[in-house]
Amino acid sequence: MPDIEGQLDTGLAPDELRARLALTWGTAGGIWGALTTVDHKIVGRRYIVTAFIFLGLGGLAAMAMRLQLSRPEANLISPDLYDQLFTMHGTTMMFLFAVPVMEAFAVYLVPLMVGTRNIAFPRLNAFSYWVYLFGGVMIWVAFALNIGADTGWFAYVPLSGPEFSPGKRVDFWAQMITFTEVSALAIAVEVIVTVFKQRAPGMSLDRIPLFVWAQLVTSFAVLLAMPAVMTGSTMLILDRLLGMHFFNPAEGGDALLWQHLFWFFGHPEVYIIFLPATGMVSEIIMVFSRRPAFGYLYLVLSIIAVGFLSFGLWVHHMFATGLPQLGSALFTASSALIAVPNGIQIFCWVATLWDGRPRFATPMLFAIGFIVTFVFGGLSGVMLASVPINTQVHDTYFVVAHFHYVLIGGSVFPLLGATYYWFPKFSGRLLSERLGQWHFALAFIGFNLTFFPMHLLGLGGMPRRVYTYPANSGWGDINLLVSGGALLFFVSFMLFGWNVIAALRREPDAPDNPWDAPGLEWAAASPPRPHNFDRIPLVASRHPLWSDRGGLLTVSGLSVDTREVLVTSLAEARPDLRETSPRSTIWPLISAIATTALFIGTIFTQWAVVWFAVPMTAVLIAWFWPKQAVDDT
């Protein structure tokens, strides 16, 4: 069958090339365009904005809890509502904010950083966003209707099982897991294939930016860890809905099976959130120290090592469950050993800062704040790895303090730094540096005021997840301090929101590469055009924009009428194929709606699987069926 070749870009004048590519890759205007787009930048931007909205909601839940806890024996919030609040807080922050926002950055940035025109499987990408959105909206609507889960983000059975959690609250939670995991798994596949096969020619494995490495390892961790919690949550739903017995000790089941499945996912989950953040820190420290990140190979190997080791630690969440002592001790060692690759990363960053010429712009401030807080949290994590110490501080505010140090210090600070850093690329506008520094100062002080005293509360015996505490416990003053700190921290985020809104109201004025950064994403326009690059760059070094100051080498010979991406070989990125990339389509959205109907239906009846399987299949066939006379899917 003869292939219709279409117009090639060879020999086109720059202006015409740009115009024709923008037409081919562009997204139509209006609602239809918005619903059908498969542009990774638009989907990624939506992901980021949605995730930050969920951050706000989770933050509001936290503020409500801090209000209740600011004094002893307060009666502002009933225990029933408090339990829903802390469940929503944890669930939102982990499943609807932290993981998605990291993946959102990957969706937006990875194709730009590896120099391609769209992410691999862009329709799957659009689908994953819709599924994520619907899942997140579902769980919050459920909360608003008093069907909010109330058994914690860990949902331990038997408490979350059919006997002790009547109603549909936990079912909504378990299905929310399915939604978010489906979307996370989809993105993991896209990111891996994009990194493996769509890198610009010449970007061999040792030239991949560190952020991309981090996202690649994260995606593999997602691929292997998320199925564990999906298995668990499916079992939970089956126990609740069909009366099955996975977790019923009287019929041969076991409550700890849930904990094993949950933490086999749950601990890698922490690193799924943390590894992309290390990638962000590497990029920021490199750019603002004005030198290549020290120890590229050390850093890459550390990232991979952390990814592997993260699957060998889950039992340290279960030291108080009475597992065999020797087994527990081995997990002490493995948990402590992950300090080595993490330590190497820290040392490499410090070496980069030491040797470089640091510039203290806002992203850099957040990166430094990251080192200070993350090292602290990591070290208290070494304490938690010790079985005896763990039996004392497990499930107290000491642990709350610890994981907020590693999650906020270790992930949110880098994320905020990354937002300041890449905001000009996303929007064409720079965020205000003055507001940014205020934001950092308030966030850093507020964060430490909130979470440092929690260590003391934990040592003073205050358990987690209590909706109140006795007046004579002596915890009141510290809790008031914590609540005050939390308010300050919250205000810092409002300042950030104001900074973003104010910037978006200005005219776009950011140059393509405002920080003089070396990565390919800065070779694209700010914000990037629909096709990202007029011509696909030819990469000859690890820091292309630093080494090729005269301008990047590029390749030609791709179609301008059809969406084509350059597929390259895995290791050395030698050009291999010109694959077609899908156009805009409505089917991902319709599939996501069908999926949503199926998932929500199963909360109420097992037959929903049967009812909705048929429309699901039909929709998927419609999705994949070739639409054009010219085969271009």
Added chain:
Amino acid sequence: MSEPGPAADMSALPKYAFGSRMTTWWGSILLIVMESAALAYACGSYLYLALLNPDWPLSAPPPDLLWGNLMTVLMFASLVPATMAKKYAQREDKRKVQILLVVLCTMGTIACVIRGFEFGALNVRWDTNAYGSVVWFILVVHTTHIVADLIDTFFVTALFLTGHTSGKRFSAVEDDAVFVYFVLAAWLPVYGLIYWFPRVWSP
């Protein structure tokens, strides 16, 4: 940034290929990795519960072997058309691929029927006890793979029978064959666990 002219011309590159050169192949492989992980967790849960309960398989007799054995035979048999389909797809032999796809569809449909009998031969209900829950769970997880593979095969067959046989479609046939291999590879541990483990296991 001023740009020097293009340094290399890509227009001679092909638009599709077979195997690991294609992005879709990698997509299928990663899907398989993910599904293998899920199946591994299900099987791990089975072993966990089996080690916990001294009287495994609790009160139930082990599943009857007939249908499980038939299924194993059928799976191995399906390797033949799958491998041939892969070979002829790489040669872009439309006629032979069409025939082999129809054969694969038929075998997949028979597999679904056998699977129905397998559920009947488990000798335990899903809500009888934890053993029943976990064997049903594993078998359903594997059934979703069979069904997904069957739908995919039907889809590709429909494409080939309606004239959508441009080059890239042959690559889809190859991906489908890879998925057939996976369904077999996933079946062997499941088969051993469900049918043979309760027969040979004594704590």
Added chain:
Amino acid sequence: MRALRAAIIAVVPLLLAGCDRHQSVILPAGPEAVTLANLFWSFLAVLMLIWVLVLLVLAVGLMRSRPIGDDPLALQPVAEQRYGRIVSALALATGVIVVGLSLVSYDAQARLFSPGDAGLTLKIVGHQWWWEIQYEDADPSRTFTTANELHLPVGVPITLKLTSSDVIHSFWVPSLMGKMDAITGRENQVQFTIEEPGTYRGQCAEFCGAQHAHMAIVVRAETPEDFSDWRTAQTAPAASPDTDGEKAGLEVFLSNPCVSCHAIRGTPAGGRTGPDLTHLASRSMLGAGTLPLTRGALAAWITDPQGTKPGVHMPLVMLRPADLHPLLDYLESLE
């Protein structure tokens, strides 16, 4: 390390001013808790030292003066090699330190958790949201059940067998020992010894539902003689009512739903789903540490349990107003 410990021990009680319950990890009252606290201090000293060193290096690195230049790619190979050696050495040091800490931890773990002389054995059953305590003895007449308040002799090894009647709870009295979960369908064991007589508070440490916050346990450590007296008193059936008020109170108890859930040994009341009230008045707290056991609190608890501890399984029992005081009289007589 000693100075650090002294400083924190001096500061924390200030911060925890008014805490009269000794529910603290760093105020140990027995050899096991001391081992735990010492392990904690050792880790803290080593790890804080590392943190301070990292921050110092970072600060120096950020502030030191450096040559001027603008090409980010102009690296000095000699310096790079030196950094490489330093980073490798530090990585090795990190490995040595964490392995060392793991060994120290394992040493403590082996001492703390290896089964020793059983001594006094108790069975503790977690309920939503109270603790059932069964004192076991080879002589059945010496076994009895109580709730939420644990009397233990000092200087004797104690073995607690933990399980749960509903969801997972976690038994934790920080001044005595680390926590251990009470899990449905399993039995866990924890052993410790108390050295100082006194009152030690603990509470459930695994989220167990609406009233997880109000599931405290009080440990009263006594001399073996006092403990023996207490135990003898507890094995006896309830005091029979003396005054008219107390007699009327027993009648109120028996003719109201109270009797369906609570047992009072020596009376027809034999309910088993709520705490045993045979010697209620010998305890110091009500509702698993929710209220102090005073006449006023008892009245509040009985007339409005759901206002005090929303979700608790103690239902709202509509007593006639005239019945309350006799009931209180009777319950207060249950020494």
Added chain:
Amino acid sequence: MKRIAIVMVLALGISACEREDRETRPDPAVSGMEPKVTLSSIIPGGGSPPPPSGLAGQYEGNAYHVSQGKKYYTWFNCNGCHANGGGDSGPPLMDDTWIYGGDLEEIVSTIYEGRPNGMPSFRGKLTDEQIWQIAAFVRSLGNNVPSDAASGRNDDLNPHPPEGQLESQPPIDGGTAPPSGQMPQ
């Protein structure tokens, strides 16, 4: 699509409000000493059924109340005579025939007052709230409560599938006390 979603959400919300409420502190003014329904008006073989109390939805449609009832059913030894609903010395509760009526109010009345041939009166032994909750659970044994409010399995030996999966048995009058329950008292 948005509109459909809103309608779906509203529909969900209306059913959710009743199902998910966890009212642990009944209003004392409502839950007085006296029963809320005319409990003594049923005369076997005649008389008019009691007027509906309007509380059926509040209890039967509420997952928390039904599950509390399920708990109390064992705590207060209902299973001692009625087994797990299949009946023993007491009549079965999972079938469709009801000697003294199978509506919620009628079951409440039966528990409250007791019945001849062995059913004791739980007046003064249980609170009104508990009786309503137990009655709601008993209704779920015949699958006569909304299926999304019915309880799931227990973490225990389970003699039958969860109530929501049982065959629906709309109550009709009839049945007799089992022979073992008819022995002279």
